[in-house]
């Protein structure tokens with residue numbers, strides 16, 4: 001029996017296996033009713049050969065596109081040579097080479113001194129490890145997280161996540177986190193960092209001294225909200241003033257998405273802990289990493305573990321990604337140029353459809369259109385898919401149409417995707433105009 005509520009139920013046959021066998025918890029497949037078979041660069045193809053431009057890229061897991069030849073070749077060579085696939089946290093040649101690339105091409109050139117903690121291969125597990133370590137180091141339990149923050153859905157990370165739909169899935173009290181307003185939450189002119197400092201400084205402010213403040217520099221799932229450099233600098237200072245660690249969750253905004261390898265580059269920030277996952281392996285293989293200032297690395301061996309911390313295939317492709325894209329500054333410059341092209345494209349859509357587009361969101365190559373509600377955004381997602389574009393929404397009301405195209409997408413493909421988006425938004429604006437005239 002298939003779930004009659006799923007959009008796919010209207011065409012049950014191609015999805016019969018999934019509907020018969022798979023849990024109702026599946027979600028993206030409901031927005032994109034196709035069976036995908038292969039993918040290359042910025043394109044995914046379904047089993048009938050229809051191509052789709054990918055403006056979702058696994059939610060920023062595929063920043064370098066699908067099946068990039070450099071990563072694919074490195075992986076094929078490694079498999080051909082019977083390279084170790086899984087190694088728990090034993091030393092492996094693949095891990096050693098990844099660490100050397102991370103050190104010499106990412107950390108050293110940026111003047112960053114961090115130790116690498118490999119966790120279980122999900123973003124949530126990296127966040128769990130970061131929060132555990134902050135609590136261990138400070139001896140405190142409370143953590144400050146922000147409105148619209150998304151940090152994963154395991155219990156510790158979920159406590160830091162704002163979204164009520166995800167929080168509701170816990171069915172157990174989520175504890176140890178105090179929610180504070182993100183930059184701009186109350187609109188321009190309200191300094192939410194000053195509020196945070198005042199509440200933490202007031203002995204009757206009711207906020208327990210935190211072990212950490214965890215923040216996304218650009219909120220991916222939360223609606224592409226952008227924190228200013230000034231606000232982030234203040235929050236870091238507030239963390240230090242109150243003896244808390246400053247954690248940047250760079251799982252979605254990192255790996256070049258904002259135009260630099262880390263989303264906070266050029267802001268003068270020195271996070272105590274940085275969490276990474278999604279695009280770190282570069283090819284979609286599961287891998288997560290916590291970067292920790294050396295003096296904070298107070299773990300006992302094995303205190304936080306996880307069987308899948310040694311995915312050597314991911315180490316191989318992660319090293320290939322660093323070698324290919326981050327050996328110099330050319331790629332960052334290219335992403336910044338393309339981010340500006342994306343901004344201009346979205347701006348044009350916004351100008352032409354003022355009735356439905358409330359504003360532009362995001363930074364770099366993570367940008368979107370605020371269309372106010374899912375009543376507008378959902379039909380746009382559906383119509384875009386029919387025209388061959390995969391695009392998702394984010395934000396508390398799914399009100400943001402979010403473009404997470406590959407960072408190395410060609411200008412032609414970027415423009416083609418924007419053209420489809422533009423047509424679909426124009427149709428939504430037309431429907432809205434007809435609706436309000438009726």
Ligand SMILES: *Cc1c(COP(=O)(O)O)cnc(C)c1O
Nearest residue numbers: 122123124150151152220251252
């Ligand atoms: C996706 C995401 C996570 C969780 O990662 P999973 O791999 O889904 O567990 C955590 N933080 C941020 C900012 C994310 O975007």
